[in-house]
Amino acid sequence: MLKIEALEFSYPSVPASTMHFDLTVDVGEVLSLIGPSGSGKSTLLSLIAGFLPASGGRILVDDEPLHNLPVAERPVSIVFQQHNLFPHLDLYTNVALGIEPSLRLAPIQVEAVRGALARLGLEPMQRRKPGELSGGQRQRVALARALVRQRKILLLDEAFAALGPALRAELIELVKTLVAEHDMCALLVSHQPSDASIASARSAFICEGRVAAIAATAQLLAQSEPPQLRDYLGSG
Amino acid sequence: MTMSRAMPASLVLAILALLVLSPMAGLLHLSALPGYEAVDPRFWENAYLRRVVFFSLWQALLSTLLSVLPAILVARAFAMQPQLPLRRLLLGLFALPLVVPAVVVVMAVVSVYGSNGWLPLGRSLYGINGILLAHVFFNLPLAVRLLLPQWQAIPQHHWQLGEQLGMNTWQRFRFIEWPMLRESVPGVSLLIFMLCLTSFAVVLTLGGGPRSTTVEVAIYQSLRFDFDPAQAVVLALLQLGLCMLVAMLTLKLQRMPAVEIALSIAYRHRALRLRWFDLGIILLATLYVGMPLTSLLIDALRGPLGQTLGDLRLWQALANTLFIGLSAALLSVTAGWFLLQYSASLAEQGHSRRARLVDLAGSIVYVVPPLVIGTGMFVLLAPHVDVFDWVYPIVIAINALMGLPFVIRCLGPAMRQNHARYHRLCQALALRGWHRFRHLEWPLLRRPLGLAIALVAVLAMGDLGVIALFGSTQSATLALMIYQQLGAYLVAQASVTAVLLLLLCLGVFALLERCIGGSRDAKN
Amino acid sequence: MKSVLSCTGTLLVSLLFCFGLQAATPNLVVYTYDSFTSDWGPGPKVKAAFEAQCLCTLELVGLSDGVAMLNRIKLEGDNSRADILLGLDTNLTAEARSSGLFARHDLSLPVSALPDPWQDDLFLPYDFGYFAFVYNKEKLANPPTSLRQLVENSNGPTLLIQDPRTSTPGLGLLLWMKKVFGEGSDRAWAQLSPRIVTVSKGWSEAYGLFLKGEADMVLSYTTSPAYHLIAEQDSRFAAAHFAEGHYQQIEVAGMVRTSQQKQLARAFLEFMISEDFQKIIPTTNWMYPAITGADVVPAEFSQLIDPSPALLLDETIVARQRKGWVDDWLEVMSR
Structure with missing residues (x-):
């Protein structure tokens, strides 16, 4: 609460x-x-x-x-209207940053990232850059990141x-x-x-x-x- | 729209080519006349020349690395400390080294690191150490000035996210700052590489002897000492080619940042944990840049102030210096503006490779030595006009040409982003020409524009190569006056003149940056 | 807009005014090096003195050095505005002679101060000097007494010299070494090289570094201590006397073949070897005047070392060998 x-x-x-x-x-x-x-x-x-x-x-x-x-x-996790994602990193990495900014992820954490992407319907595009996504998809990625942060x-x-x-x-x-x-x-x-x-x-x-x-x-x-x-x- | 942008730009490119290539053609034509040597096709087999090329590249590369890498740290520290007291003054100080004539820098560096200096290095100063110390003194502050604006382009939300995601300093740098720097760092490095590649008096004097000879010295030798214009042109082309290779390499490294429309980017980063580290970095850099400048100031205060300043001819030289500096800056920025508009519109249409080539064409002319351009121009002009009437236009044109790479570096990134963000809006509103400049470009670009004009102005004010080349019956510029004083045993007067030149540059720089850049510029 | 118009107007009027003035009196154009024309050089005094007697305007055009002047006039060819070239030295006269751009002067030195008699129908000397290593007497008690001693003593004093590709004294030392060591000069350079702190682009840099105490000796002129004596009343500096003798530099002027005012040009050359001109030289150009005379040389010059015997290589040899010798020097010094 x-x-x-x-x-x-x-x-x-x-x-x-x-x-x-x-x-x-x-x-x-x-x-x-x-x-x-x-x-x-x-x-x-x-x-x-x-x-x-x-x-x-x-x-x-x-x-x-x-x-x-x-x-x-x-x-706390926050999602803004824009600039939620780092434009030079792919979706997977953008979400993975939510768990560990060093990007050294344990296997279970990798699973968590995959799971979150899957949960938001983004798994097939996880290697794409934010620039290639629609506005709605970008916000889904930001939500996926919020999710993995727990x-x-x-x-x-x-x-x-x-x-x-x-x-x-x-x-x-x-x-x-x-x-x-x-x-x-x-x-x-x-x-x-x-x-x-x-x-x-x-x-x-x-x-x-x-x-x-x-x-x-x-x-x-x-x-x-x-x-x-x-x-x-x-x-x- | 694109057509109308391509027009003035192709005009500028044509003038560039004319200014650079026709003098070389003139020299080559001259060498075909009887009494001159033709190009020796086996010149490359000369072991001396190979050594010179290798040394030029090596010292330029080292100087560039040692200037740019620390400059990233220093610029970052400045970016993180927007409220630092004296910040504006310190950044003004950082614009100065570039304008100090090479001979004065040599003296200043020796005052600090020479055997009777404050931090004596003894004889190990002469050699690569001395060259690097002087080159970093010239170029580190320049890199700081050119990189600093990049931090402002980072969206506020990225800082906030970085904070929320618990990024440490390195991770913030890697994910937030470096991507913004990637557009600038290769370009700034290339610019500094060119400056060091063409370095002459510093390399020769602090380098300890002919072991430290650059291609630029070899060009000077063949044009002046041997009067072998063909050889000079071949060497100039060689230098151009080397630079082109390095430029291609930097283009490969360069990444344009993906531009998202940012509504608010004026975030005062408030992480103060690194404050002492930042302050330490700024202090070190200030000491490094400040010590040689201070030694100049001390020499000047000990010198015959009244006698030197009371000389009317000094003030005439000052007026000449101002005139040349401001005219060259205006010309350079105008030419650079059209060129960048064109490359920005190319980039916006997805031809980013061609856009970068246009930028490159504007920058790379820097490595054609003014001596070659000047002599070539002279060959072309002398039969038709009285060259003495043309001294000022030629000096201004060549200085403007030499300033172009600085304009492209200062203004390029901002103009490209501006174009990407607002070009469509402008098309929709039929906003073009003067109105577009007044309503959109002037308010949004005046800050980098101010920096560009200020930099080129002070650069041209510190230049002396070109005016000495053509000879003049009129009074000198301050830089030339310094050389003349040093050549007449008047070391003390020369240091007074040098400090006057520095103060003039500082004043002009601050004034131009404030008037054109606007008062908000105080923060960057 | 109005102010732009009025500015342009003023400019036009003043330009016309200038042209009007120039047309009134003949104009003699002299190409020289810019330390001659600078405010501290002989230029301003020479101009005033000559204009007082010639009813003409003396236009001194400052170029960077003798090489630049010669290149310039070669490029200009028949279109040159120059009437006189002043400031070539004997290392350049052969090249200047073969360019065919100079006219005979038909004058002779009245009372030559030069160690050897002057015989040249194109060029006339106006001053001369000797290269020497200058040192601070308080810091260096026992300077070497010969060039050979300087070269061979591996614990000898440290040196600042200039690059023969970019500087006149630099070339002078190269020829000096050639004259003294002949074929062995490469070896001599190799022996000397470890004690050379640095090789600078021009005289100014080397001398400046010397004054900052970067080395024991600097390559300069035997007359350099006179500057410190006369202008600064400072007697700490001296030139080391070398037993083999000192290499000489003779600075000359010549009349351009295409000059439209040969009369006036000849008058200038005559003035140049008169006492009025010659007495300006010692304390502005810091060289020996070309003629002897009662009050031509200041008293302090008598405290300078006697540089004899004067060494000089024939101009044709220099012209032929210079490039090869410089290449050899580069090779030795780059090792």
Whole structure:
């Protein structure tokens, strides 16, 4: 379980705008974060991943605090919208990096890489370079890498934003299955309320550096409070 | 679009060929006249010449390795420390060695490593040690300046992923940094190889004797001492051929990075664990580059400052120097711009081999000695015009030619990426010509453009070979003045002039880089 | 745009002005080496002194050295603007003579200071000097007293010399060794070679390195200590006197055959061997003047060593053998 308690952060360039987050994600859950650009969704993911230092509050994974751990030791995998893969390395190597950056893999780890690639339907193309793949395939590779890393927390930072609706839905379903199979907690940042409907039983609306509302997805998308949510959804 | 890009580029290529080949043809024609020796077809059997070729290649190769490999470390340290105090000043300092005339570098190197120097090496200085010390002093800082921008092209997400995947320094270098460097390192190495291959006074003086003779010296000998133009052309072609071989090799090693459209690449890398290591590297490099420069400064401060600076002719020479430097830089960058536009559009259409050949053609002319070009031009021009009226145009043209490889190195990678990212968008928006330059290329390329103009300007300001060749009735340039002072026992005055030249170059460099490169350039 | 136009205008006007000035008085063009024309060389004083008496403009064109001048005028052929070439030395005169580009001067040295009588109908000497090894008296107490001693003492002083392919003193030493050792000069070079710290491109580099203390002796001129005496009041430097004698360098000037102003050119040559010109030479070119005269040579020159006997190889021998000798030297020195 991922628990975020009174997590605070402010960008040095705009010290007045302190962000403040409280949030819980259950095991096996994909929680969607929706909200306008600049509201702090990606910042929250960066805080969890450790790319940015929090100025207060706690992040707990299974009641263990995270915030003093260096990035590499956090039980976190992240998938970005782009630049997830190293363009000069083939798929196999890109995934294998998730287990061991030295690429010295034990046989069982090699099996794990193969298994993950197979699980995502990428096995036949494992020697290809990312440049030869479609956008959807690239994101599958990034998911395969997240899978072999076996970390509790999966962060998806607009991971599927560049894809078409059908492909997006397909990948979101895949994420849901994987999260359930591997007992992970996932946070999905998306611009599209429709993504949240497919992905999550619960969704949070992030606005001005705060969790402005959190509810069952259908309910959240229907409600008219706070007013920023109405503006965001454009359903006034 | 491609047609319109190919046009000015082929014009530039044609002018290049004209500037390089026609002087050689002129010299060959001359050698066919009575009173001159024809080419000896068995010249290759000469054991001396074979030794010269071998030595040239060997010293150039060693100098290149010793310059580029440490430069990667130093550039990396600078890239990892964007907030370092005095960073801008230090990087400005790194642009200086290139402009110091060779004779002054020899003196400065001896001040530091000579038998009465700060780190005396005694007689072992003379030989390959001295050559390498001087060449690395020239070229390590240059390589740092040329490689540093590559780190900026790395997408922020790659750093973040590297951190999350727990990569150590070596793995980060291998998976994230090296792939970006692979486009630049071979090209930078080739440039430095060419600089060292054609090195003359440094090799002869610090090399300890004729054991250390380069092909460039042999060319000088055959054109000046023996006045055997045919032999000079043959040797120049030999040098060109050698360089071509090495260039082909570097092309094989070069990989263009796969370009993904990066929205945000301005990531301040915040891993500070290696901070002391980085600082140590920067300190060492600064000492290495700074010591000879400091010795020059000390000599100058001890020299007759007032007397030397009070001389009006010094300031005239300074004005000449500025004029030649800025004109050559402008010409060189304009020519390089068209050439690179063409090669970038070739690369974008998948003809990356042809693109690289265009770049190569622009770079490799560097190894044809200015003495050969100048003498050949003279042979061609003298019967038709009064050469004295042409001294400045010729000096500027040859300096611009010699600056071209630097333009191609500074601007090439950035322009190619820019082209790959935005060319289609420009086509879609019908953005071309001046508007394309104003809205797209100027804002995005002004930083490497500033570096290119600044580098070529200071290079041309430090040059003296060409102007001495044509002779002039007007006042000298600063570099020529330094030689004249040294030739007249005025060692102290010469060191004052040398430091004035250095300060002028530093000022011009900073000004050009800031005005053209923009203030954001402060970080790189 | 307006400023560009006005700039161009100014430029045109000033160009016209220049041409106008030039047309008014005859223009005598002298090709010379650029250390002659430099601000510290004899050039500026010579120009002022000659223009004061000739009602002409003396245009001194600085080229890098004697070889460059000769190559230049050969390339220009009949189109040359040069009236005079000033700064060839006796190693180049044979080649210059055979080019057929020079006219007879019909003058003679009034009171020659040269050790041997001067007889040459194309070239006139304006100064001369002797090559010598210069050392610091405080650092080297017992300098060698002959070239043979320098060569044969394997514990002798370390040396800085110049490359005969690129420098006049370098070639001078090569000929000096030939003159003294004859056929044995290759062996002598081999003996000398371990003590040669480095062979530089030009005189400046070697002398600069010597002043920085890189070696005990440097190949230079017997007159070099005079510079330190006169300009720096520093008497630490001296030239080592060698018993075999010192090789000589004589610098000459000649009139170009195609000159349109032979009258004026001859007047310049006459001026060149007059006291007005000659007294400029010692303290600007740091050589001996070509004529003797009451106040031609400064007093300090009397403190210099007596370089006699003067050694000189015949110009035709030098012209014929130079290339082969340099190749031999390269071979020996590259071992």
